[in-house]
Structures are given as C-alpha cells and as structure tokens.
Amino acid sequence: MIRNPYESSEPRVSVVIPTVxxxxxxxxxxxxxxxxxxxxxxLVVDDATLDICEARNAGIEAASADIVALTDDDCRPPPDWVASVESAVSDGAVCVEGSVSGGRTYRGTGLYVGCNLAFDRExxxxxxxxxxxxxxWRDDTEFGWRMESYGPCRYDPTLTMxxxxxTRASIDAENEARLQREYPTRYEERIVPKTTLGRVNDWLWRRGVWDAVDRVRYAGGGR
Incomplete structure (x- = not known):
C-alpha cells in the first residue's frame, strides 16, 4: 500500500518512506x-509483504517528481531538508548522500546511507x-556504488538528517561478503580500516560487540 500524506500539484521532489x-x-x-x-x-510505502528494497523500488516507480529522496520512518528531517535535496540533485549529480546524527552517525564516506539519500529518478x-x-544490510551502499557508474555522485554537507x-539494522555477514566480492576495490578503499585502532574497532563491530554495547546504552536511555 502506498499512501500520499502530503501532495503537491507539481512536485519537484518525491520523498519515499518505506515502512511496515x-x-x-x-x-x-x-x-x-x-x-x-x-x-x-x-509517498509512504506501508506494506509488510515487501522487503525494504522492494518498498523503496515501489516508491521510486510511483514517484511523480524527477528527484527522489529517501528517509526512514524513525528519522526527523530538518525544515530545509527538501529544499537541500532539490538543490543538491539539480546541481548535476545523479546521487547525493548527506550526513546523519543521533542514534546513527554518518559524515559521508561514500557508503550512501539510505535514511538520507537523494537521486535522479530516471x-x-x-x-x-x-x-x-x-x-x-548494505542495500543502500550497493545502490550508491552502482549509481556511480551512471553519473556524478557526491556528499553534500547541507543535506542533514x-x-x-x-539503527534497527544489524550486520549480515553474507551481504557483507557479497559486497566485498562484487566491489573489491571500493570495499578496500572505503570500508577496510587503514589504522591498527580502526582494524580493532572493525573486528569488534563485525562480531557484534558494538551492537551489544549500544543495546545496553539505549536500554538505559543514553545517547
């Protein structure tokens, strides 16, 4: 089911929110x-029979605007978010990623986090x-890396979320291995840590240690 809780006669941006x-x-x-x-x-794609990729694709197909922006049902876009989306993608890029703060932190390293992502629909x-x-797991990263073959993709610091x-996502080792196998160069450049401390953190992350720490932290109401 796709609902339109906010409509415009001539939308310049279509915001797609996958949910259940x-x-x-x-x-x-x-x-x-x-x-x-x-x-x-x-466009709120509210359908428990669809996985997140199918829901996003349904929203993209139903979109009326040339520019599509993605966010999630647990995010809070700032008042200038849609304006920033339009400006960023209209500048010639086919895909633009932005920063994320709060329970998830991201500052733009070519991983294309799906809760703050905009792109040319066609x-x-x-x-x-x-x-x-x-x-x-890694569905947004894989999409962004594939979009890089179609035109300019970039990070825009004005696009904040x-x-x-x-985050509700957890590491899927099979998807992680698939991404590394399909995109070995980009995986090595953008995901594999370059320092000893980074490699230690990466080892702990891949084994779920930081997820466990976050569960304890958030259960206690921490940020």
Missing part, C-alpha cells in the same frame, strides 16, 4: 509538513533500483 504497519511514521510525516518549500510529495530506474539480495534512535 507496526511502525509509527506520524512523526516523520509531521516533520515533512514543516518544510520551507511546498512543491514536493510524500537514473535510478535505469540502474535497476535497489537489489533485494542486499535487503536489510536526524536519526533519534539507534
């Missing part, structure tokens, strides 16, 4: 109603959209 019925998406829609521009639409369709083999809670 048990998740609340009222707060993210409320934040989108408070944007500094009005010429955009919001290019995304030509690229085949999101691949369900990666659903739940608040992710209040810790």
């Amino acid at each position: 019925p048990e998740n609340d998406h009222d707060a993210v829609v409320a934040a989108l109603r408070n944007q500094t521009v009005a010429e955009f639409e919001v 290019t995304a369709l030509d690229a085949g959209g999101f691949r369900s083999e990666y659903a739940g 608040e992710h209040p809670d810790r």
Whole structure:
C-alpha cells in the first residue's frame, strides 16, 4: 500500500518512506509538513509483504517528481531538508548522500546511507533500483556504488538528517561478503580500516560487540 500524506500539484521532489504497519511514521510525516518549500510529495510505502528494497523500488516507480529522496520512518528531517535535496540533485549529480546524527552517525564516506539519500529518478530506474539480495544490510551502499557508474555522485554537507534512535539494522555477514566480492576495490578503499585502532574497532563491530554495547546504552536511555 502506498499512501500520499502530503501532495503537491507539481512536485519537484518525491520523498519515499518505506515502512511496515507496526511502525509509527506520524512523526516523520509531521516533520515533512514543516518544510520551507511546498512543491514536493510524500509517498509512504506501508506494506509488510515487501522487503525494504522492494518498498523503496515501489516508491521510486510511483514517484511523480524527477528527484527522489529517501528517509526512514524513525528519522526527523530538518525544515530545509527538501529544499537541500532539490538543490543538491539539480546541481548535476545523479546521487547525493548527506550526513546523519543521533542514534546513527554518518559524515559521508561514500557508503550512501539510505535514511538520507537523494537521486535522479530516471537514473535510478535505469540502474535497476535497489537489489533485494542486499535487503536489510548494505542495500543502500550497493545502490550508491552502482549509481556511480551512471553519473556524478557526491556528499553534500547541507543535506542533514536526524536519526533519534539507534539503527534497527544489524550486520549480515553474507551481504557483507557479497559486497566485498562484487566491489573489491571500493570495499578496500572505503570500508577496510587503514589504522591498527580502526582494524580493532572493525573486528569488534563485525562480531557484534558494538551492537551489544549500544543495546545496553539505549536500554538505559543514553545517547
């Protein structure tokens, strides 16, 4: 099911939010109603039968605008987010990533975090959209790396997103290995740590230690 909680007669940006019925998406829609521009639409893909890649693809296909922006049901876009999306993608890029703060932190290292990602709709369709083999882990990274073959992709520091809670995603070793196998050069350049401390942190992360630490931290109400 795709709902349009916010519509425009001539949207310049289509915001796609994949979700499932048990998740609340009222707060993210409320934040989108408070944007500094009005010429955009919001598509909530609310279907428990679809994985996240299928839901995003359904939203991309249903979008009316030339520019699609992705966020998640547990995010809070700032008031200038849609305006920043339009400016970033209209500048000639086919895919633009932004920063994330809060329960998840990201500052733009070519991994294309899906809760703050914008792209040209036709290019995304030509690229085949999101691949369900990666659903739940690295689906956004793989999509961004594939989009790099179709045109300029970049990080834009003006594109910011608040992710209040810790991410629901957890490491999928099979998907991680698939990404490394399919994109060995980019994986080595962007994911494999270059320092001893980085390698130690990476070893702990891959074995779920930092996920366990976060579960304890968030259970106690920490940030």
